[in-house]
Amino acid sequence: MITFENVHVVYPNGFKGLNDISLTIEQGEFVAIIGLSGAGKSTLIRAVNGLVPYTDGTLTVGDTVVDPRNKAKLRRLRSRVGMIFQQFNNVGRISVLNNVLIGRSAMTPTWRSLLGWYRPEDREIAFQSLERVGIVDKAYNRAAALSGGQQQRVAIARVIAQDPEVILADEPVASLDPPTARRVLGDLRRIQSELGITCVVNMHHLDLARDYADRIIGMRDGEVVFDGPTAEATDAVIQEVYQRPLSQEDVVEGAQ
Numbered sequence: 001m002i003t004f005e006n007v008h009v010v011y012p013n014g015f016k017g018l019n020d021i022s023l024t025i026e027q028g029e030f031v032a033i034i035g036l037s038g039a040g041k042s043t044l045i046r047a048v049n050g051l052v053p054y055t056d057g058t059l060t061v062g063d064t065v066v067d068p069r070n071k072a073k074l075r076r077l078r079s080r081v082g083m084i085f086q087q088f089n090n091v092g093r094i095s096v097l098n099n100v101l102i103g104r105s106a107m108t109p110t111w112r113s114l115l116g117w118y119r120p121e122d123r124e125i126a127f128q129s130l131e132r133v134g135i136v137d138k139a140y141n142r143a144a145a146l147s148g149g150q151q152q153r154v155a156i157a158r159v160i161a162q163d164p165e166v167i168l169a170d171e172p173v174a175s176l177d178p179p180t181a182r183r184v185l186g187d188l189r190r191i192q193s194e195l196g197i198t199c200v201v202n203m204h205h206l207d208l209a210r211d212y213a214d215r216i217i218g219m220r221d222g223e224v225v226f227d228g229p230t231a232e233a234t235d236a237v238i239q240e241v242y243q244r245p246l247s248q249e250d251v252v253e254g255a256q
């Protein structure tokens, strides 16, 4: 469970990134965060794992209060909270398997990680993670040699190898073509549901949010202006969030 209680983020230049956010995300929920560019979606997601330090209020993940100033506590928190980025963040020159094994590094003594001497059980977990995303046959390929969709699957496999309670995904399919975006998001949805992982995903495209999320949170100017089940996020509600009519750019093309 993730809880925001009156959370504020003020950036060092004085800009208010989040303004008094209070909400609870239950274990196992798949939540899409929507809003126009600059609404505060990334700030909200990144506050959860301390990538953006919140400046007031209380943010908790499970029983742990996120404390951006306590580096050791933050490291432990990040081992429970996986993150997926738009640009995949794989190490291109090493194998897919070794990229996924990086997800085991929090549970591995540093000397073993540095030498690449992962335990057989960690390798087994990495292979199982690659099986879940359907690319176990690519285990020994260089990550950079894969397609965009496959690279994002490597990132998903790395995160699930971490055995996280929470996955945060910042525009995870924004770099992919529409059919691939749907397949990758479908994989993420299936896996989080099978494993009961809480998933919070920033989305640019409204149709993807509606098709894959249980719940939609709409943001504007650092505030939550809609929060409800996906079925309640009607066009009228979203137009109110965006403060403009919906347009073609709000949906991913080539829906299948």
Ligand SMILES: Nc1ncnc2c1ncn2[C@@H]1O[C@H](COP(=O)(O)OP(=O)(O)OP(=O)(O)O)[C@@H](O)[C@H]1O
Binding pocket: 011, 012, 013, 015, 016, 017, 035, 036, 037, 038, 039, 040, 041, 042, 043, 044
């Ligand atoms: N380090 C920073 N310093 C000052 N302002 C920042 C910083 N990072 C983000 N902001 C501002 O905070 C606001 C929210 O940014 P954020 O990246 O969370 O928005 P977003 O909804 O994710 O937008 P996008 O869809 O474009 O990524 C924006 O106005 C942005 O310019």
